[in-house]
Amino acid sequence: MVRVVVGIKWVPNTQAVRFDPKTGTLIREGVPSIVNPHDLDAVELALKLRDRYGGEVIAISMAPPSAIKGLEHVLGMGVDRAILISDRVFAGADTLATSYVLANAIRRLGSFDLIIFGQETIDSSTAHIPAQVASWLDLPYVYYVEDVEELGGGRAVVRRRLEDRIEWYEIELPAVIATAMHSQQPRPVRLSYKLRAKTERRVEVWDNKVLGLDERCVGLRGSPTVVTKVTWMPEVPRKRQVFRGDPREAVKWLIEKLREEGVLPY
Amino acid sequence: MAAVECEKLCPEWGCTDPSEYRGVWVVGELDEEAGTISEYSLQLLTPARMVADKRGTWVEGVLLGYDRGALERAAREMIYHGADRVRVLYSERLKPYNAEVYAKAIARTAERYKPEVVFFAATMRGRELAPYVANTLRTGITADCTQFDVDKDGNLLMIRPPFAAILLAYIKTPNRRPQMATARPNVFPTPPRDESRRGEVVWEDESLLEGIRPRARLLKVRRLERRETPIEKAEYVVAGGRGVGTPEGFRMLEELANLLGGVVAGSRKAVDLGLIPHEKQVGQTGKSVRAKLYIAVGISGAAQHVIGIRECRVVVAINKDPEAPIFRHADYGIVADWKDVVPLLIQELRKLAAERGRR
Structure with a gap:
């Protein structure tokens, strides 16, 4: 039997955010939110372990109430229990304050074997949360995990992939792991599960009345980092010379230009 | 920077006096097999030097490892590229590399010497170490920065594109030290190498590792064949x-x-x-x-x-x-x-x- 906690984030679908070059603004209207795709690797790995050893998978997410949809999505994949951690005082949190809330919520869940996170999120891609949660809970942690090959007797063997090597670690449990990107093939949502999640209101909501955390440690107040301003990124000056017409002429033109630049290896 | 009223901050953070923190750190990354320092760590000496000059302080490299010769060479490279001092933590107990052990050791070293800024390269290793170090020190961290500056109060400005890559967010950590960031590889140029540069290499004692026990044990490694340049x-x-x-x-x-x-x-x-x-x-x-x-x-x-x-x-x-x-x-x-x-x-x-x- 395993008990696995999996952390997910409800993120704007950054692929759908468009830039209007005429007005110089971001087009955010109608941009749907989704479960961070890299977190689905974590959900899949957690479900695989449960299918193999039996037990329970608990998904948690700190987000505004609209993220219930995201948790219903993973309930639809087969997660056993889902908890939304949501309170106005948690808003505006940086990664330290977010990990603090998540770590305290996980403490309330009692004993567990593994906490699994996705490698990073598509909206901010910091990859901080797994290590920060490990630090708050003083647990061992391994990043870039492709698979958990063995589990039992208070230990697990995990395989992780780096750029030039594959490593196998034996870790003491409980532990935190972050999955390698694209390492799993997340199973599809079963509509019957998702529907039941919705109709039975399966997503539990924990606010700060439940967690009872010091308001100086959460949300904007509990965040040591502060965003002071946001500006446009200056464009790199480029020559922007464009050739239209016959491909043969185009190639000649290009090679001439590249020779002038002195960037050809010949 | 203004004095911090500790009762307004999270009690979990503890109370520290930011004015006690001096120096800009670059945590160097070693390629243990090649015995060389990562180019991306050397690139970080460019912003580190700039920030240190603006703050009127020094640049220190930090190296951890178990190969004395490689550590010595890496320390010298950091000095040739702009570090004023390099702190080296050399121990058999650092073999093999282990994220939790290295992160805790770096945090201990930072607690002892109180740097005002700590930079890591946002490599796979830097990205797993830096957030653990930051959290252990109960300070903020900003990921994947592409520029740095110093504001009028002496705070480090950490500049990174948020999710829309046409914007730049300016982020600071006004009430906590050290101010920590990872920087995107290949954004900063490697500073010129100057063999005439002098600096101090400090071999730290192993007491920094006391009580740190690896809870993840490396069982085996399979090298992937790399036929081409990354x-x-x-x-x-x-x-x-x-x-x-x-x-x-x-x-x-x-x-x-x-x-x-x-x-x-x-x-x-x-x-x-x-x-x-x-x-x-x-x-x-x-x-x-x-x-x-x-x-x-x-x-x-x-x-x-x-x-x-x-x-x-x-x-x-x-x-x-x-x-x-x-x-x-x-x-x-x-x-x-x-x-x-x-x-x-x-x-x-x-x-x-x-x-x-x-x-």
């Missing part, structure tokens, strides 16, 4: 996007790259389509490249992509859509179907290569 180190990069679309198309790009002595890369779309692996992705969620010549084929040029080619010297774009944003970010653009252009380009380059061969 894209972030290549001088010539030919990148394909959705427009290239097929494995056959990418094989043609491969041919072009080979002729230039370069490598093939791709956009996020190409990764999503399974045409190239993630480690060859250029852009915000991939890598930054510093190529002499970057050829973008069938890539529309979303902000998230072009952020990864800012440091390239010459950018060429081939795309059949004249409105594709990539042309704004290219030095030379050809509006045409890549299938008409790339074979001809290969043909012409082959001729040039053969001519050189004859000379």
